[in-house]
Amino acid sequence: MAAFVWLTIMTALRILGRNRMRAGLTMLGIVIGVAAVIAMVSIGEGAKRAVQAQIATMGTNVIVIFPGVTSASGVRGSQGSAITLTVSDALELKKRIPLLVDTGWSRRDVMQIVYGNRNWNGPINGISPSYLTIRDWSFTSGGPFTQTDLDSAARVALVGQTIVENLFDSGEEPVGAVIRIKNVPFRVIGVLAPKGQSSQGSDQDDVIFIPFSTAERKVFGTSFIGSVAAMFGSTDQVDDLPMAAEQIREVLRARHRLQAEQNDDFTIRTQVDIGKVQEGTSETLTMMLFAIASVSLLVGGIGIMNILLVSVTERTREIGVRMAVGAKRYHIVMQFLIEAMTLSLVGGVLGIVLGVAGAKLTTLIAGWPTIISGNVIVISFFFSLVVGLFFGLYPANKAARLNPIEALRYE
Amino acid sequence: MASLIECDDVWKIYRVGDVDVQALRGLSLTIEQGEFVAIMGSSGSGKSTLMNMLGCLDQPTKGHYRLNGVEVGRLTPDELAGIRNQQIGFVFQSFNLIPRTSALENAQLPLFYRGLSLKEQRAKAAEALARVGLHGREDHYPTQLSGGQQQRVAIARALVTSPSLLLADEPTGNLDTQSSQEIMRILETLNRDEGITIILVTHEVDVAAYAAREIVIKDGQILSDRKTKAGPIASPVEV
Numbered sequence: 033m034a035a036f037v038w039l040t041i042m043t044a045l046r047i048l049g050r051n052r053m054r055a056g057l058t059m060l061g062i063v064i065g066v067a068a069v070i071a072m073v074s075i076g077e078g079a080k081r082a083v084q085a086q087i088a089t090m091g092t093n094v095i096v097i098f099p100g101v102t103s104a105s106g107v108r109g110s111q112g113s114a115i116t117l118t119v120s121d122a123l124e125l126k127k128r129i130p131l132l133v134d135t136g137w138s139r140r141d142v143m144q145i146v147y148g149n150r151n152w153n154g155p156i157n158g159i160s161p162s163y164l165t166i167r168d169w170s171f172t173s174g175g176p177f178t179q180t181d182l183d184s185a186a187r188v189a190l191v192g193q194t195i196v197e198n199l200f201d202s203g204e205e206p207v208g209a210v211i212r213i214k215n216v217p218f219r220v221i222g223v224l225a226p227k228g229q230s231s232q233g234s235d236q237d238d239v240i241f242i243p244f245s246t247a248e249r250k251v252f253g254t255s256f257i258g259s260v261a262a263m264f265g266s267t268d269q270v271d272d273l274p275m276a277a278e279q280i281r282e283v284l285r286a287r288h289r290l291q292a293e294q295n296d297d298f299t300i301r302t303q304v305d306i307g308k309v310q311e312g313t314s315e316t317l318t319m320m321l322f323a324i325a326s327v328s329l330l331v332g333g334i335g336i337m338n339i340l341l342v343s344v345t346e347r348t349r350e351i352g353v354r355m356a357v358g359a360k361r362y363h364i365v366m367q368f369l370i371e372a373m374t375l376s377l378v379g380g381v382l383g384i385v386l387g388v389a390g391a392k393l394t395t396l397i398a399g400w401p402t403i404i405s406g407n408v409i410v411i412s413f414f415f416s417l418v419v420g421l422f423f424g425l426y427p428a429n430k431a432a433r434l435n436p437i438e439a440l441r442y443e
Numbered sequence: 444m445a446s447l448i449e450c451d452d453v454w455k456i457y458r459v460g461d462v463d464v465q466a467l468r469g470l471s472l473t474i475e476q477g478e479f480v481a482i483m484g485s486s487g488s489g490k491s492t493l494m495n496m497l498g499c500l501d502q503p504t505k506g507h508y509r510l511n512g513v514e515v516g517r518l519t520p521d522e523l524a525g526i527r528n529q530q531i532g533f534v535f536q537s538f539n540l541i542p543r544t545s546a547l548e549n550a551q552l553p554l555f556y557r558g559l560s561l562k563e564q565r566a567k568a569a570e571a572l573a574r575v576g577l578h579g580r581e582d583h584y585p586t587q588l589s590g591g592q593q594q595r596v597a598i599a600r601a602l603v604t605s606p607s608l609l610l611a612d613e614p615t616g617n618l619d620t621q622s623s624q625e626i627m628r629i630l631e632t633l634n635r636d637e638g639i640t641i642i643l644v645t646h647e648v649d650v651a652a653y654a655a656r657e658i659v660i661k662d663g664q665i666l667s668d669r670k671t672k673a674g675p676i677a678s679p680v681e682v
Binding site: 035036038039050349350352353354355356357358359360361363436437440 | 498564
């Protein structure tokens, strides 16, 4: 049996080798289908990984709470326009909810920053020191400010990479320099490590952090002391996020004295929610591409079936001879099945090579990240095998059902 | 001991449209091991149907055909294929070699379906080719061989399994006189020296003359059946 299978494979290869053009064209559908699957899935995986990396720059297990919207005579303001969240809310949350490791808060405004003869308009963030740990900011030089700085409303600043690039000469050390924000001098005590784009595409490194109290009193000139633009919390485990979010909601509703029929005057987002939306998008894309690739594989399979039916007709006499010298039904079935599977497998391997090359080329030319997983290669290989098997069955059975006498007489 | 071939009141009826065509009509025939039989008859006489049936490519509609004591009429297609592979060698008028496949591989074909190892297949096929005088032409393709040589490859293919029965359907029909004589001499030698039973269908009287027994078929029945030589069948088989 082993000898039979081996020789049948060799025979199949030789027959295909004889009609290279025909075999090549027949395989093309499978080649394109498999290549498309591999390239698409690689690009999709790459995109997904990039999104995950972006989401990870938010911090670890983060919950974000925004204030609600203002509503004046039915005209609603933008998200976070209401001043419903305060520093004391954040402190209370930390006290009341053990699941929360820490809570932080921030306010932000875009202002002019001046250093020497240069200036830059960038977002100034007044934050609590805990914000830095929750959002996973690290430093390339210097370090964070402390609770003492917050309590004393110290004029210290942490600058992001984009700020450094625009205000300082290359090679110049920003730590220790004095910059002016709205004419108030601030000493730079830390340079933030770069985070790149956020998942929404904004530059996360275009940022200056100053103590929340300093911002309130000396820069923003807020009329509602203690109101924050966003609150942040973090948990130990990802799985704790939904529970923590629910508890935050209860605490805030109680603190804001909301009646049962009133809507929340805040919005809670966890990192998992944000991730889901992003991953959902790339998953939809992947599924769509997969559907297209499957259609291509189907067409490729039909191509194989078609050419095998032609082959059965062309080789009717040969089939007759094989039957006359003792080929049983399964011998004939196997012969054509192996031929079909050889076609689809060679096509599949070519497709894998082409797909991997295509993915690499995409990274090289378009700069998109791609991830080629072993799984998708194994699945594609297996899938092309199944296509060959499935679409080979009909022609193979047709060949095996021939009447030897008529097959021998066939002209 | 049973005869090699026993046909007992064999009928073969085809249905063509609304008409039943009776190709064989109650034909009875016995052929012993080691005989060399020529079957003659005009076209449409039923001799091709008879050959197909004797070669286990076809089964009788009615009656009994026993090959080596086995009732062929009751076998499945795969069982028939097994019998053809084990016991019967075919030689066709149009050679029926597999194109673009070497002489050796053509001769190997029946062994391929026996599941022998590739080495055994090659050795036996090379030996069979040598027996028909084609030593050194193993790697030739059918297109590189003359008609006579192609038919000898076909004979090697039929011989390679050491069959008890060799069926030759107008083996010289497509050959010139000289090649025909060569082929017939090979068949004669196989019959005489190795005791292989040969059944030959032919139109040509001088080809039929190589056989020891001549059967004439007409309208699906045997018209005449006579021994033309005191052949080697006189012979160990009947003892």
